[in-house]
Amino acid sequence: MKIIVTGGAGFIGGNFVHYEVKNYPGDQIVNLDLLTYAGNLETLKPVEDAPNYRFVRGDIADREFVFGLFEEERPDAVVNFAAESHVDRSIEDPGIFVRTNVMGTTTLLDACKEYGIGRYHQVSTDEVYGDLPLDRKDLFFTEETPLHTSSPYSASKASADLFVQAYHRTFGIPTTISRCSNNYGPYHFPEKLIPLMISRALADRELPVYGKGENVRDWLHVEDHCAAVDLILRHGKVGEIYNVGGHNERTNLEVVQTILRALGKPESLIRFVTDRPGHDLRYAIDPAKLTGELGWKPRYDFDSGIRQTIRWYLEHEDWWQRILSGEYSKYFDDMYGKRLG
Ligand code: NAD
Ligand code: DAU
Numbered sequence: 501m502k503i504i505v506t507g508g509a510g511f512i513g514g515n516f517v518h519y520e521v522k523n524y525p526g527d528q529i530v531n532l533d534l535l536t537y538a539g540n541l542e543t544l545k546p547v548e549d550a551p552n553y554r555f556v557r558g559d560i561a562d563r564e565f566v567f568g569l570f571e572e573e574r575p576d577a578v579v580n581f582a583a584e585s586h587v588d589r590s591i592e593d594p595g596i597f598v599r600t601n602v603m604g605t606t607t608l609l610d611a612c613k614e615y616g617i618g619r620y621h622q623v624s625t626d627e628v629y630g631d632l633p634l635d636r637k638d639l640f641f642t643e644e645t646p647l648h649t650s651s652p653y654s655a656s657k658a659s660a661d662l663f664v665q666a667y668h669r670t671f672g673i674p675t676t677i678s679r680c681s682n683n684y685g686p687y688h689f690p691e692k693l694i695p696l697m698i699s700r701a702l703a704d705r706e707l708p709v710y711g712k713g714e715n716v717r718d719w720l721h722v723e724d725h726c727a728a729v730d731l732i733l734r735h736g737k738v739g740e741i742y743n744v745g746g747h748n749e750r751t752n753l754e755v756v757q758t759i760l761r762a763l764g765k766p767e768s769l770i771r772f773v774t775d776r777p778g779h780d781l782r783y784a785i786d787p788a789k790l791t792g793e794l795g796w797k798p799r800y801d802f803d804s805g806i807r808q809t810i811r812w813y814l815e816h817e818d819w820w821q822r823i824l825s826g827e828y829s830k831y832f833d834d835m836y837g838k839r840l841g
Contacts, residue, residue, distance in 0.1 A: 507582030594652035631780035685722035713753030745785025
């Protein structure tokens with residue numbers, strides 16, 4: 501099978517490309533990525549010479565380019581990871597989220613409609629469900645939870661999901677959607693909570709925790725997410741949505757304290773800063789459909805996963821230092837200058 505993986509130079513897409521290239525030597529993996537600030541070809545070094553791998557730079561929202569690529573490659577499947585993915589950036593500049601996340605998705609769907617496709621898989625997020633209250637630990641997101649978005653990012657992802665379902669129903673495109681909770685693990689761009697805190701703690705710099713640090717996220721190791729997407733792509737039922745998560749809820753403060761303990765750094769590095777506008781309180785996934793129907797089980801719990809991840813950041817300092825010394829530094833000043841004073 502030939503699979504176009506979009507956004508394969510990013511965090512999860514990159515891990516997914518590694519997973520597919522290694523586990524399916526008989527398949528062809530075409531990695532389509534625009535290389536925005538979040539795309540990093542160094543992430544693909546372990547697979548770049550593999551005979552079943554090819555990288556193509558391009559924009560999923562560029563219709564002429566996407567149709568040209570489909571004409572050339574005639575893929576059997578598309579897995580769409582490409583997106584603007586950072587909530588804080590969507591608050592600063594929503595427009596690019598509409599272009600990439602909504603227009604990019606519909607452009608890919610149009611190409612699938614034009615050229616035919618065996619499967620289109622949309623990588624979505626639990627953020628489309630909005631948030632849950634902190635004092636109702638009995639509540640979880642299921643696939644039937646209504647869409648109720650908070651940020652421009654989640655609104656763009658929910659909108660893309662609706663288009664995927666519309667193209668399935670109206671045009672018969674064989675689609676699936678996965679909605680995963682917060683990922684962490686190797687190759688995570690250091691603007692997101694966990695790699696940001698690891699890299700700053702190692703440099704003995706202040707750790708900006710939004711609000712009181714009481715917001716809860718449901719953490720899943722990226723390899724477990726990749727295994728879930730692979731399972732849904734190959735065995736999921738057409739037209740269905742699958743939630744992905746492993747019941748690993750932690751407050752942000754607990755996550756930061758865990759990192760500090762593991763690195764032997766003091767809690768005095770923590771700095772409580774102005775909260776994120778519209779900050780979702782709690783995410784928590786019920787993965788019963790995925791575990792029951794497709795037999796998916798995560799390999800990592802948060803304790804083993806965060807140990808592996810911290811070790812990876814310690815052993816791959818080159819990878820993230822090169823990001824920090826580039827455009828990211830300027831971005832960091834723009835974003836946190838006003839928060840840290
Ligand atoms: P990321 O920001 O690390 O990577 C996004 C990739 O998409 C980058 O390589 C970037 O260059 C590429 N890209 C951006 N715009 C593009 C365009 N117009 N055309 C082609 N490529 C483009 O994101 P991530 O954290 O790896 O997330 C991947 C997907 O998974 C996203 O769709 C996101 O919504 C979803 N998701 C993420 C998480 C998480 O915790 N990170 C959880 C659930 C779902
Ligand atoms: O739930 C899935 C989503 O998880 C994905 O769809 C998104 O693409 C991904 O970015 C992530 O969104 P979050 O907003 O939850 O992730 P982030 O790492 O930005 O923040 C995690 C929590 O930590 C959130 O409650 C905000 C908080 N935070 C974040 C940063 C960057 C801080 O307290 N300080 C920070 O500096």
